[in-house]
Amino acid sequence: MMEVKPVVLTGKHVRLEPMTEAHVPGLAQIGIGHDFWKYMLYGDMNTENDMRTWVKDILARTADVPFVVIHLESGRVAGATRYLNIMPHDRGLEIGGTWYGPEFQRTAVNTECKYLLLGHAFETLGAIRVQLKTDSRNERSQKAMERIGAKKEGVLRNHMILQGGYFRHSVFYSVIDTEWPEVRKNLEEMMVKYKTY
16 A cells, blocks of 8 residues: 655755745745646635645645745745645555746756656655646646656546636546656656756
8 A cells, every 4th residue: 555645855956845834935936926827726826825825725635745846056946746636545646736936947847846756656655657637728738748758648528617617628647657667767868958057
């Protein structure tokens, strides 16, 4: 049986640490006022108080394991991600709720975060399946999942109702244990390109 607990995961560019309310100011600094929130369940984040409410909601989800992403070179908060939809008996989980401040997008940050999270899931936790999902309108996110080697499984139509009543179609991707060695190699090759920011 797979047991998922809070953990610190450290790479060359980022450190993933368990989310706490102490992270709110850093998350607010890089997260409020951006349009990527329209693809997520939480609605717009326009103030630090919005971010505090979001963090409290995420921390109340005791079945999830949320992380804050710290950019090591600058020491700044870069974004957030988490393990969710954890199925211990079936040895599966999802990596999701992921977002980064614009200055950390299209850098090594997301690549290394996925490398650390997938590596921990498959190599330490013994997962046999890791899934990812995104709004069908979010083509950038879909391309990012495909670039790391995740396989597109399909679309769940009218899967979620977002703030404002929008019916979101969700595109699902996955990596399974037998694919992880190739995905790991692909991610390692991608990270070689990110010597500097």
